[in-house]
Amino acid sequence: MFTIKELAQPDTLTEAYNLLIAKKNNAVLGGCAFLRMGSYPIATAVDLTKLNLSFIREADDYIEIGAMTTFREIEVSPILQQYANGVLPKAVSHVLGVQFRSVVTVGASVYAKYGFSDLITALLALNAEIELVQGGRMRLAEFLEKPLTKDILSRIWIRKLECRASYQTLRMSASDYPLLNAAVTQTGSHWLVAVGARPRKAAIAQQLSAALSASKIDLEQLDFFANIASEELSFGTNARGTAQYRRAMCKVLIKRAIKEVLMCESV
């Protein structure tokens, strides 16, 4: 179990960031579900609860999600349930049970770039942007490519578009980590496909996204499209499955997702 020597509850994000970088073993507290699995001795724990980062807000063009928002808040948010066929609530609804999802936070989950993340895959397909206190605002896809620096993720933006979406996951049992997950969105003629838990962190299937965006798709061609993603992405082996199995299952999830998108109403 981790230990905490001092606790700081800053009033501004700048103050929080300065506290975080003041010492190597200072750390931000998210929901602490992952932190508690380790035995990290934290010198000063930076608690963000006074910064009002628990929110899901809708503006004309964007949906904005604060870093301390829990997975459960995402799951039951009417704003998110109504946007893009509820792809974000669907993605997080697979993560353990309701009482766990009331604890874990969005900021920590995205910042930590977990390979198995359900949330990151769905956010990638929505072309989300994130904001870091020091690193500034950038696309999530760009953030995932950068080396991890000590920073605080404060919020996430999703541009509101006429978007249809599907989220698919394969798990060995209901509450286990995903063996593989995929999210597909269609905005007008533009498609975006993301695959995660490969088991490496989620990535956009660029070639497949481009191919779908350039074609008029019919259900007969699904095998052809699904093959593109399974060939262009790399897959690895861990306790839950081999690279070969993941590659094969990737085709299945992508086919299901494209089919679902083609059949669903845009929201």
Next chain:
Amino acid sequence: MRISVTINDKMVHLDVEFDEFLADALRKHGFFSIRKGCDTSCCGLCTVWVDGRPTLSCSVLAFRVDGKTITTIEGVQQEAEQFAQILAAEGAEQCGFCSPGFIMTVLAMKKELTQPTEEQIIHYLTGNLCRCTGYMGQLRAVKMYLGGTA
């Protein structure tokens, strides 16, 4: 650090360490219904309500509930007993170690969902593990409790 919380309708002041989790703080205060099965956020045994929402007390730092309302099974005794009787009648309780957490989740579900389908019930209860019963008896008991037939 001193925190003030309302536990089962009673205001309580607790002295907690910065790295102390709610489950430990509550047990220290005599709420022995709170059990830890895994201590890795997986089993749901330690479920209590924080501001009415089912939450894993093993995974919430105690200082974070300052000013909030906590409900343990002692605070919902009547409803808990009513459901526990159905659980027992359905053979869905053996060692009983998982029961307080399970009951707290079922009672929360009852407040939150109106006439849930079997699929919704199973989904809501995914986070509560039971190593004895095999879940079918629990499902029957939940359906009966919610007013239908198993």
